Amino acid sequence: MNEPIVSLRNVTKRIGRKTIIDNVSFDVPKGEIFGFLGPNGAGKTTTIRMMVGLMSITEGTITIQGKNIAREFEQAIRHVGGIVENPEMYKFLSGYHNLVHYARMVPGVTKDRIREVVELVKLEDRIHDKVKKYSLGMRQRLGVAQALLHRPSLLILDEPTNGLDPAGIRELRDYLRYLTREEGITVIVSSHLLSEMELMCDRVAIMMRGRIIDVKRIGELIGTNDDAQTYLIEASPSELAIAAVREIAGAIAVKPVQNGIEVTTDRDRIPDILAHLIRMEVRIYGVTPLRQSLEDRFLEITGGERVG
Amino acid sequence: MVNLIRNENMKLYRRWRTWIMAALMIGAVLIGSFVDWHYDNKDAGADDWKTQITQEKQHWKEMIADPKTEEGSKNYAKDQLAIGEYRLAHDIRPESDTMWSGINGSAQLIMLITLFTVIVAGDSLAGEFSTGTIKLLLIRPASRLKILLSKYISMILFGLLLLIVLFVVSLLTNGLLYHFKQLDLPLVSVDSAGNAIELSMLGNLWKSYMLNGVSTILFVTLAFMISSAFRSSAMAIGISIFALFAGAIIMELTQPYAWSKYMLFANLDLSQYLNGRPYQDGMTMTFSILVLAAYFILFNFVSWFFFTRRDVAA
Ligand SMILES: Nc1ncnc2c1ncn2[C@@H]1O[C@H](COP(=O)(O)OP(=O)(O)O)[C@@H](O)[C@H]1O
Numbered sequence: 001m002n003e004p005i006v007s008l009r010n011v012t013k014r015i016g017r018k019t020i021i022d023n024v025s026f027d028v029p030k031g032e033i034f035g036f037l038g039p040n041g042a043g044k045t046t047t048i049r050m051m052v053g054l055m056s057i058t059e060g061t062i063t064i065q066g067k068n069i070a071r072e073f074e075q076a077i078r079h080v081g082g083i084v085e086n087p088e089m090y091k092f093l094s095g096y097h098n099l100v101h102y103a104r105m106v107p108g109v110t111k112d113r114i115r116e117v118v119e120l121v122k123l124e125d126r127i128h129d130k131v132k133k134y135s136l137g138m139r140q141r142l143g144v145a146q147a148l149l150h151r152p153s154l155l156i157l158d159e160p161t162n163g164l165d166p167a168g169i170r171e172l173r174d175y176l177r178y179l180t181r182e183e184g185i186t187v188i189v190s191s192h193l194l195s196e197m198e199l200m201c202d203r204v205a206i207m208m209r210g211r212i213i214d215v216k217r218i219g220e221l222i223g224t225n226d227d228a229q230t231y232l233i234e235a236s237p238s239e240l241a242i243a244a245v246r247e248i249a250g251a252i253a254v255k256p257v258q259n260g261i262e263v264t265t266d267r268d269r270i271p272d273i274l275a276h277l278i279r280m281e282v283r284i285y286g287v288t289p290l291r292q293s294l295e296d297r298f299l300e301i302t303g304g305e306r307v308g
Numbered sequence: 309m310v311n312l313i314r315n316e317n318m319k320l321y322r323r324w325r326t327w328i329m330a331a332l333m334i335g336a337v338l339i340g341s342f343v344d345w346h347y348d349n350k351d352a353g354a355d356d357w358k359t360q361i362t363q364e365k366q367h368w369k370e371m372i373a374d375p376k377t378e379e380g381s382k383n384y385a386k387d388q389l390a391i392g393e394y395r396l397a398h399d400i401r402p403e404s405d406t407m408w409s410g411i412n413g414s415a416q417l418i419m420l421i422t423l424f425t426v427i428v429a430g431d432s433l434a435g436e437f438s439t440g441t442i443k444l445l446l447i448r449p450a451s452r453l454k455i456l457l458s459k460y461i462s463m464i465l466f467g468l469l470l471l472i473v474l475f476v477v478s479l480l481t482n483g484l485l486y487h488f489k490q491l492d493l494p495l496v497s498v499d500s501a502g503n504a505i506e507l508s509m510l511g512n513l514w515k516s517y518m519l520n521g522v523s524t525i526l527f528v529t530l531a532f533m534i535s536s537a538f539r540s541s542a543m544a545i546g547i548s549i550f551a552l553f554a555g556a557i558i559m560e561l562t563q564p565y566a567w568s569k570y571m572l573f574a575n576l577d578l579s580q581y582l583n584g585r586p587y588q589d590g591m592t593m594t595f596s597i598l599v600l601a602a603y604f605i606l607f608n609f610v611s612w613f614f615f616t617r618r619d620v621a622a
């Protein structure tokens with residue numbers, strides 16, 4: 001049986017009278033990229049802080065590779081590399097000296113290993129510059145480098161895409177994939193953006209108000225082909241287009257927008273709708289499926305409970 | 309543990325701030341020594357001091373003979389007389405107008421070392437919280453106690469480094485100014501029985517360094533405690549420096565009260581037992597050491613307690 005790398009059992013965090021994390025449990029098996037999805041203030045960072053021992057756990061247990069993070073901190077944390085919120089490093093040191101600093105804290109990290117991770121995050125050219133001269137993206141990459149230095153078996157990244165452009169996000173996804181596949185690393189990432197989670201994760205836990213509402217494979221979460229979805233149809237004149245769509249059964253909702261109309265319908269109905277629009281001499285410039293916002297998804301999953 | 313200390317040292321010595329402090333201290337030694345040298349009586353003949361001491365002896369004798377002289381002053385005059393006679397008998401000149409006057413004067417700058425070390429110490433721990441670097445520091449296989457200890461040790465080492473710089477620079481500067489004449493001049497003092505004795509000038513210098521170092525260590529410990537409890541560099545540095553300067557005033561104000569002998573400030577200056585009278589009657593070196601040890605343990609316990617227990621939510 002494959003032991004989970006990380007296991008949370010009934011984890012609760014209370015600060016004062018406020019329950020910030022409420023009875024959270026989940027397991028992450030080896031090699032998975034596991035996502036923590038939730039709006040700001042949901043409790044993602046707090047959960048991660050407890051997982052890395054920065055915060056005490058009010059109730060419940062967290063184990064990493066079978067070691068209890070609260071009671072066997074040093075053995076448990078040895079397997080973990082991470083970024084919690086922003087990757088704050090020593091600005092007055094160079095990127096390289098920052099890495100030397102963290103390398104010294106774990107036995108067995110050699111100079112070669114430092115060079116290796118620097119290459120992996122593509123910072124070779126700037127590694128000897130002071131961190132204060134780095135862009136946010138470069139700091140994020142240096143953050144990933146320090147997290148990987150000691151070859152952790154679990155990588156925990158809190159909002160790693162903050163400050164990354166789409167190319168940076170793709171790059172991050174690629175080396176997360178590479179790490180899980182080639183080195184068997186397990187990854188936990190958090191984000192408040194569904195679109196990013198969808199790019200990176202195998203499985204996602206949806207967190208709201210300190211509770212895990214659902215844990216789903218990414219495919220289940222995004223919705224299958226026959227789910228109703230909203231499409232933007234760029235068309236004119238839009239009044240005619242709306243009238244035409246209303247004539248056709250199957251469109252759940254339709255409304256005018258700036259450069260056309262938005263139609264919510266099953267994917268199967270799209271060809272018919274388009275055919276009808278063309279028959280009615282509506283000019284069509286493009287059709288784009290609109291991704292459901294995380295907010296919408298939450299409303300759906302939580303039965304209309306407002307976020308935040 | 310050694311690696312953790314190396315890390316702390318790296319973070320300390322790869323900052324301009326640290327070297328500016330060292331430069332300021334060297335500057336202060338240089339200026340102090342030059343001023344001291346400049347106002348020397350350079351016309352004095354090699355044996356002029358003998359005439360002066362002979363005159364002073366007369367003055368001390370009159371003081372001792374005068375029935376109006378207080379007991380304390382009388383004892384002081386007796387000591388001075390004994391020293392003067394010893395000097396004349398053994399041909400040992402006083403330190404004034406020699407390299408030792410500048411060196412001993414520079415020892416006052418230990419106050420500056422305390423100040424700098426407190427600033428660095430206040431920032432060492434609290435700074436990691438305010439910049440957020442504490443998170444990446446604590447998610448490593450090193451216990452919080454070890455992290456705290458390594459910071460503490462690196463601060464003590466920094467103080468020691470400044471002390472050595474102070475010693476070397478003041479010795480060299482004054483040595484060069486006076487062409488290293490009187491390098492082997494002994495210190496003449498009196499023992500508890502009032503007999504004049506010869507002591508090593510260097511030995512005495514280091515003794516006063518070390519006694520002052522005790523207060524540096526306690527202020528650093530205080531700065532650490534405040535850092536750990538409040539996680540604010542400004543507060544740690546502010547309160548510690550305030551304590552450093554307000555100590556004398558507070559001592560002055562509270563002297564009438566017997567409990568004031570248990571105050572930190574009243575016991576910090578251990579040299580009060582070597583020359584002169586203690587802050588309050590009945591205080592002894594042992595008493596002060598015990599009181600200081602109690603504060604030391606208390607401060608460290610509070611630092612440890614807050615640092616190892618509190619959540620890191622920065
Ligand atoms: N130290 C703290 N004291 C009190 N409340 C806190 C503390 N830290 C976080 N919270 C609260 O806990 C909730 C979760 O915060 P957080 O874990 O940062 O959310 P996320 O990372 O998902 O945005 C928020 O409502 C926040 O206000």
Ligand SMILES: [Mg+2]
Nearest residue numbers: 044045085159
């Ligand atoms: Mg967060």
